[in-house]
Amino acid sequence: MDRHGSPGLAPRNDGGSRIQKAESGADKAAKLAALKQRVSAAIGTSKAKGGLNVGLHPALEDIGQWKPGGKANDSKSGPGSRSRNDSGRPQLKQKPLDLTGPSQEEIKSNPYFDSSLGAPTAKPRQSRQLIFNQKGKYIQQANALRRQAALEALKKKIAAGTRKVGIDEDKDVEKNFVVEAPPDVEWWDEGLIDGKNYDDIENPQVVKIDTDDTIVTRYIQHPVPIEPPQDKNAPQPKPMYLTATEQAKLRRQRRMADLKEEQAKIRLGLVPAPPPKVKKGNLMRVLGEEAVKDPTAVEARVNREIADRHTKHVQANEDRKLTKEQKHEKLAANQEKDAQKGLHMLVFKVNSLANGQHRYKININADQLSLTGIVIMHPKQNLVIVEGGEWSIRHYKKLLLKRINWTENLPTRDKDAQNDALKQWLKAETEEGDLKDLAENQCKLIFEGEIKSRAFRKWGSKVCETDTEARDVLSKSKMENFWNLAKSTQ
Missing domain, CATH: 3.30.70.100 (Alpha-Beta Plaits)
Incomplete structure (x- = not known):
């Protein structure tokens, strides 16, 4: 098969084909007209059919085309007129958006409508009527004030006469329990308000906060700390109570320590040794042979020593007792201490x-x-x-x-x-x-x-x-x- 001789779409490789002849003006015009015809045919086909051979939407048909504006076009398309595009389909003109509010019937039928959120309706302004005071109104008020003042003066006169005589009525007792009215300006606000009452408290010119003579400054006052008065009324801490066994143990330990200290002093010769404490129970054990020789004399001696020890014990108790003057002084001191609490x-x-x-x-x-x-x-x-x-x-x-x-x-x-x-x-x-x-x-x-x-x-x-x-x-x-x-x- 001769590939060179077969008519195909591939370009030729001969030398003649490589030589291009100069085209004339008529040939150029013919080619340009053919090209325009092909383009117009392609555009018409694309307007007629879209993808998959489906016609275009009417709203997309006028894309890429310029339409002259003016009264002429407006007059042709009225509010109820229909326009046809190239495909021959009628085109409806869109209605304007309705921005009016709901009607009264729709409002009543809608359970979710809140009338308070709507715009306030303007109420018709009503003119005020002139109100004239009746004749003699202020004269009656003045007469009532004069009668009240005369009654108060009469009450004061009667009260003064009653105090002179020395007679008090029980019905006046309730007046002593009447609570006084609060002052117009509290004492802690007198330095902050330039006035006699709180009527102009909203006026910044009356309130002395940022002024030069204000008592509010940037300095901080640290008051002197004072001990709370309730601390002196606090009761003293009570000592811990011991059981009978603990008290006996503590007493035994204390007496043992005192005895050891006394024995140490006796060994050093600082104090003389105490005589033996003879009782009727330990008579034979302490005295021994002496008690056997003369028991009567020994018993009399033991009785004297017992009596002497009792006398010293009673005398020590009497010495520790306070005198009458000391008792009064102690009582007065305790009462004064109690009053200080x-x-x-x-x-x-x-x-x-x-x-x-x-x-x-x-x-x-x-x-x-x-x-x-x-x-x-x-x-x-x-x-x-x-x-x-x-x-x-x-x-x-x-x-x-x-x-x-x-x-x-x-x-x-x-x-x-x-x-x-x-x-x-x-x-x-x-x-x-x-x-x-x-x-x-x-x-x-x-x-x-x-x-x-x-x-x-x-x-x-x-x-x-x-x-x-x-x-x-x-x-x-x-x-x-x-x-x-x-x-x-x-």
Whole structure:
């Protein structure tokens, strides 16, 4: 088979084919027209059919083509008109997006719609109506204020006259318990607010925080540390208690150590050797032959030594006892030490102090326990105010509430009966000479608490005929509120 002679698509290798002739202008124009025809045919086929011989989407048909804009094109395609593309299919114009909100029917039917999230609806503005004051309105208010001022002046005048006469009404007791209104500006805010109240607290020009005269600075004040006052009230630690066996063992060891020390001193000749301790039990063992020779003399000697040892023991105990003055000094020191741990106050209300023994016990126990306070004796009620250390206060409280029988009444002593200054309501007998019935008499504790310092310098008593006198006596120590408290206690 001759490969060179066969007509094929491969280029020829002859010499003639390598020589290219110059093409004329007509041939070039013909080739360009043929090329354009092939390109237009390919573009038309691609518009008609896409991949896999499927037609293109109408929205993709106009890609790559320029459409002139203007009123002419707009007039041809109206809102309801249809346009046809090259493929002959009708093209619908898209509707604009609806941005209006839901209707009222849709809102009511939708269970997930929240009307509070919508835009606030504008309410129609309503004009205010003019309100005129009635004739005589402020005149009536002024007259009411004048009547109130006149009433207050009358009350003050009556109260002044009542104090002069010495008569107090029980209905005025409740007024003493009225709590005062708070101040307009607290004392800790006076240096931070440039005003008389808190009305302009939001105004930065009134608040003195960043100003030059402010009390708030960048410096830190370290206060001097003070020991807490409750530490002195803490009880002393109690020693550990030992059992009887442990106490005996400890005593035996201590006595053995003392005996060894005494024996060492005797060996060194520092102290003389003690005589033998002869008792009736060890008589024969200690004395031996001497006891056999004269037992009567030996027994008498042993009895004398036993008596001497007992006498020395009793004398040593007497020497260790404190004298009367030392006992008083020790008691006063203990009471002062008890008061330094913290002061306590008790206030008692006693219905009647007609029994003289009750008054004596109240006064003598307060004096013995180094308590300070006062006893107010009144025809209707009696007030006992005491203050002192915890130990003394506890014993005095037990005295008034448990030990004294307040329903007991005894005849008045001769000394008190001869006293003309003693009031009739302080005597145990009535005007007819019979003993008063104290079956309803009782003592109540109306106040108990700790205080910072003593309000009274000593213990005393005062007889007051009226409430005014009692309040005046207590007002010196700022204790008049206890009288009102006692009157309100049943």
